[in-house]
Amino acid sequence: MTQWGTRKQEKISRKLSVKDITDNKVIPTKDIVKVLGLLIKSNDCVALEGDNQKQATFLAKALNQLNPKEINGLHMVISSMSLPEHLEIFEKGIAKKLDFAYAGPQSKKIVELIEQKKIEINAINTYLELYSKLFVDISLNVCLIAADKADRNGNLYTGPNTEETPTIVEATAFKGGIVIAQVNEIVDELPRIDIQSEWVDYIVEADEPYYLEPLFTKDPQHITEVQILMAMMTIKGIYQKHNLQSLNHGVGFNTAAIELLLPTYGESLGLKGKICSKWVLNPHPTLIPAIESGWVDNICAFGGEVGMEEYVKERSDIFFTGVDGALRSNRTYAQMAGLYAADAFVGATLQMDKYGNSSTVTKGRLTGFGGAPNMGHNPGGRRHSTDTWVDLKQDDNYLTPGRKIVIQMLETYKSGNKPIIVDQLDAVEVGKEANLAVAPVMIFGEDVTHLVTEEGIAYLYKTKTPEERKEAIAAVAGVTNLGKTATKESIIRLRKQGIIAYPEDLGIKRSDxxxxxxAAKNMNDLVDWSKGLYNPPAKFMK
Incomplete structure (x- = not known):
């Protein structure tokens, strides 16, 4: 006979085991390891908040102090594997299985642990995919999250860095799991309530503030003339051509260059008000000049950005802010906005093959994808139309839908003189070695509409076959092995058909x-543009 209410009873039992240690919902800081040892059981599914930026560092360190002889085999859900502590729990045998989306700083170490059979990769997910699975086939027993402040009732204030917190809390709280929040401080009154106390089981005041990574801060002094050329081509050859208004920019100097050219080069083309007014991205400091120049109407943010807090408060017409003035970010909603509401995704990659398939998973590195596959594909479920979306139709059939713009910007060679455009992605072999069912491709070639290199633009959405796509990629692949296959005849034909365009075809002089x-050439210029509201992290001001 089926026993009902087992998850509820298990939660009650676990909470009773710590009632003599906690003060209602408050866990004494010194007792966090002991409490985790009672609330978490072997083989549990545990979410540990590790976003692109916000990290539940205190709880990650506490988790590492558990005794692997008593607690082991955990299935960890960590969206961004950013801290050494995230991998140490696997090295120690406390955890075994992993679901993640991104692992930039720890991408090499993950491969080592896979080879040592200390990590079993359940899946490399996109952010939206991972969050969705928490409501379908992953049931969390415990989630460990981070917030700015809490009151003694357990209400949470997440401030500018809400990110994924509400999503993983809801998936846990409403499925009989236990929610534990580390906070920077416990106060009598919160600036605003971001997560209500009924969803939170325990709070603990951390011994230091949670770590925030200034991931989207790019110093303009490091932008090269090659990146500026590529940005000019993108603005004139894609944004202007397709009247692009709503878009997402990924992290990188290529997109930073575009943002800093809008008030100068974009202005000279008379494009203000015609392109780039609606954005889905974090508060990029390099977007400050465009905001101050009147280019930007709206920004939907995945998370905050270190040093941009006061600027965002004073620009509430642009950003989503709360009654306290602080940014209200939400990674799940922003991923949805980037998927369905934005007309373009602009990103980069570590490798691209001859058919346009790309991946950030390379030999010796299992980086993951973050949100790029969500936003970097043409969603078949889209039904609303914009001029940009319709502009990419390639026939007059009334039943043919429009298409989302997916741009890959890459220089044909990376540091160490290694080509980025290759015959076969490293991801094919890496995926096999990690026992993945399919190759970890980030964005499939059939979804890429435009490729921008230092050589020119390939309008891949105009190609009709994989071979023609390969031919177009070769024409802008420079002196890579693929680029050397491009013939003078094919280049002339592709230029005539408008499938490729070089700078001179767009009326752009390389020397310009x-x-x-x-618009800003260094961090001090960005501070000046912000009228002193932007406070860059100290490491960028040395």
């Missing part, structure tokens, strides 16, 4: 791509 075009 100078750093003098950047």
């Amino acid at each position: 791509a100078k750093r003098s075009l950047l």
Whole structure:
């Protein structure tokens, strides 16, 4: 006979085991390891908040102090594997299985642990995919999250860095799991309530503030003239051509260059008000000049950005902010916005093959994808139309839908003189070695509409077959092995058909791509543009 209410009874039992240690919902800081040891059981499914930026560092360190002889085999759900502590729990045998989306700083170490059979990769997910699975086939027993402040009732204030917190809390709290929040401080009154106390089982005041990574801060002084040339081509050859208004920019200097060219080069083309007014991205400091120049109407943010807090408060017409003035970010909603509401995704990759398939998983590195596959594909479920979306139709059939713009920007060679455009992605072999069912491709070639290199633009959405796509990629692949296969005849034909365009085809002189075009050339310039509201992290001001 089926026993009902087992998860509820298990939760009650676990909470009773710590009632003599906790003060209602408050866990004494010194007792966090002891409490975790009672609330977590072997083989549990545990979510540990590790976002692109916000990290539940105190709880990650506490988790590492558990005794692997008593607690082991945990299935960890960590969206971004950013801290050494995230991997140490696997090295120690406390955890075994992993679901994640991104692992930039720890991408090499993950491969080592896979080879040592200390990590079993359940899946490399996208952010939205991972969050969705928490409501379908992953049931969390415990989630460990981070917030700015809490009151003694357990209400949480997440401030500018809400990110994924509400999603993983809801998936846990409403499925009989236990929610534990580390907070920077416990106060009598909160600036606003971001997560209500009924969803939170325990709070603990951390011994230091949670770590925030300034991931989207790019110093303009490091933007090269090659990146400026590529940005000019993108603005004139894609944004202007397709009247692009709503878009997502990924992290990188290529997109930073575009943002800093809008008030200068974009202005010279008369494009203000015609392109780039609606954004889905974090508060990029390099977007400050465009905001101050009147280019931007709206920004939907995945998370906050270190040093941008006061600027965002004073620009509430642009950002989503609460009654306290602070940013209200939400990674889940922003991923949905980037998927369905934005007309373009602009990103980069570590490798691309001859058919346009790309991946950030390379030999010796299991980086993951983050949100790129969510936003970097053409969603078949889209039904609303915009001029940009319709502009990419390639026939007059009334039943043919429009298409989302997916741009990959890459220089054909990376540091160490290694080509980025290759015959076969490393991801194919890496995936096999990690026992993945399918190759970990980030964005499939059939979804890429435009490829921008230092050589020019390939309008891949105009190609009709994989071979023609390969031919177009070769024409802008420079002196890579693929680029060397491009013939003079094919280049002439592709240019005539408008499938590729070089700078001169767009009326752009390569010699005009100078750093003098950047609206801000260093961090101090960004501070000046912000009227002193932007406070860059100290490491960028040395």
